[in-house]
Amino acid sequence: MHKINGPFIPFPEKFWWGTSLSAHQAEGGNNNSWTRWESRPKAIKNQDTSARAAEHWKRFEEDFDNLVWLNANAHRLSLEWSRLEPNPGEWNKGAERTYREMISALIRRKIHPIVCLFHFTLPLWVEDAGGFENTEMINAFVRFASRAQEAFGDLVQDWLTMNEPVVYALGAYGAGVTPPGIKSLPRALKTVGLLMKAHGDAYHVLKAGDPKSQVSFAHHLRVFSARRSISPTDHLMRKLADQVFNWSWYQAIQTGRIQINVPGVFKFEESNPSSFGALDYVGFNYYSRDLVSLNPFTEQKIILSSPKGASKTDMGWEIYPEGLDPLLKRLKSLGFANVPIVITENGLADASDSLRHDFIYSHLKTFLESCERHGLTPGGYLHWSLIDNFEWIDGYYPRFGLFEVDYVSQKRTARQSAHYFRHLGQIWGLVPPAQTES
Numbered sequence: 116m117h118k119i120n121g122p123f124i125p126f127p128e129k130f131w132w133g134t135s136l137s138a139h140q141a142e143g144g145n146n147n148s149w150t151r152w153e154s155r156p157k158a159i160k161n162q163d164t165s166a167r168a169a170e171h172w173k174r175f176e177e178d179f180d181n182l183v184w185l186n187a188n189a190h191r192l193s194l195e196w197s198r199l200e201p202n203p204g205e206w207n208k209g210a211e212r213t214y215r216e217m218i219s220a221l222i223r224r225k226i227h228p229i230v231c232l233f234h235f236t237l238p239l240w241v242e243d244a245g246g247f248e249n250t251e252m253i254n255a256f257v258r259f260a261s262r263a264q265e266a267f268g269d270l271v272q273d274w275l276t277m278n279e280p281v282v283y284a285l286g287a288y289g290a291g292v293t294p295p296g297i298k299s300l301p302r303a304l305k306t307v308g309l310l311m312k313a314h315g316d317a318y319h320v321l322k323a324g325d326p327k328s329q330v331s332f333a334h335h336l337r338v339f340s341a342r343r344s345i346s347p348t349d350h351l352m353r354k355l356a357d358q359v360f361n362w363s364w365y366q367a368i369q370t371g372r373i374q375i376n377v378p379g380v381f382k383f384e385e386s387n388p389s390s391f392g393a394l395d396y397v398g399f400n401y402y403s404r405d406l407v408s409l410n411p412f413t414e415q416k417i418i419l420s421s422p423k424g425a426s427k428t429d430m431g432w433e434i435y436p437e438g439l440d441p442l443l444k445r446l447k448s449l450g451f452a453n454v455p456i457v458i459t460e461n462g463l464a465d466a467s468d469s470l471r472h473d474f475i476y477s478h479l480k481t482f483l484e485s486c487e488r489h490g491l492t493p494g495g496y497l498h499w500s501l502i503d504n505f506e507w508i509d510g511y512y513p514r515f516g517l518f519e520v521d522y523v524s525q526k527r528t529a530r531q532s533a534h535y536f537r538h539l540g541q542i543w544g545l546v547p548p549a550q551t552e553s
């Protein structure tokens with residue numbers, strides 16, 4: 116087990132140290148469900164679009180040189196399904212070639228690739244056929260997973276079937292702020308269940324292609340606290356949010372049963388044997404927490420907010436590193452003591468780069484210490500993100516990169532916090548930012 120002793124906290128010997136990025140947010144030149152969504156008036160802040168994004172599709176060699184400079188040994192990317200299968204059953208060899216070059220460019224630099232198959236974007240033909248609400252499209256996704264395994268399995272061992280399925284379902288089918296823009300809580304919750312099936316089935320085809328491959332999904336874990344500590348209804352809503360958002364997926368993995376129950380709104384209970392055990396490591400994204408309260412007079416009933424006076428990012432998200440501890444404790448109690456725990460995304464919008472050093476330090480410290488306290492194996496930390504990129508409905512104003520991107524010249528510049536990150540990789544452990552020279 117990883118042991119901590121003294122102020123220098125060593126990283127475990129086997130530890131993914133690196134960054135995360137997604138295809139649509141970085142590549143530029145995509146044509147998918149999001150591209151279409153971005154063209155609607157007022158869909159995206161400042162009418163930004165992903166058209167050029169950070170031109171990662173042509174600049175990945177330079178970006179990966181920067182990963183080497185960061186002393187990273189791992190990087191998470193996603194494959195853009197619409198590039199690889201632009202029409203049903205039509206496989207694009209050119210896109211396959213570029214992704215093979217991209218992944219090989221990492222391997223050449225001794226950077227381990229972790230590859231995600233679905234990061235919020237769908238080919239238009241999938242979206243137009245009803246996305247994951249349509250069983251045939253779930254099958255199409257599973258076929259895509261199998262095809263990706265054939266095309267890249269000799270280079271890739273570590274997979275994520277999908278990114279933040281609950282966030283996707285709630286945004287796309289609940290709040291309706293992301294494509295396809297449907298506003299129906301029951302449909303959103305049903306989609307959560309359908310995505311579980313898709314994950315389970317994709318997990319098994321990836322494993323069938325290569326039994327040695329390690330497969331997971333990047334879950335978004337959040338802390339939910341009752342806004343008014345004396346309010347029983349706030350506590351009830353907190354429990355509900357926590358159960359549906361954070362834990363229903365892991366329960367499906369452990370029991371092979373999908374259970375999503377929101378009293379008075381929705382109940383989905385079904386046996387789904389393919390979910391059972393469909394996880395080789397725990398991968399989760401961690402950003403912030405929400406205060407939860409009940410407002411019976413609003414349509415969605417549940418109100419999320421953040422505490423007044425808290426330290427916040429440029430997007431107004433509370434910085435709450437201590438929240439990692441209860442989440443890790445819960446993962447332990449759910450029985451995930453024997454698999455590596457990987458933070459597959461953690462980061463902040465911070466254009467002035469004044470908070471990022473401390474953010475990295477405090478989150479890593481809590482992560483490593485809490486893993487030790489709860490008897491878990493820390494398997495890696497992937498910072499979101501390597502470079503600034505297209506932040507969905509918020510466009511380009513949020514700056515998440517260790518490297519700043521000038522969107523006119525596309526020039527990359529290391530932020531001060533990148534020097535800190537690099538230093539930690541060099542000494543292979545954690546020290547407070549003040550001790551670091553840039």
Ligand code: BGC
Nearest residue numbers: 137278279335400460499506
């Ligand atoms: C998503 C990323 C996003 C990041 C910051 C995560 O929820 O996976 O695509 O850019 O958060 O908002």
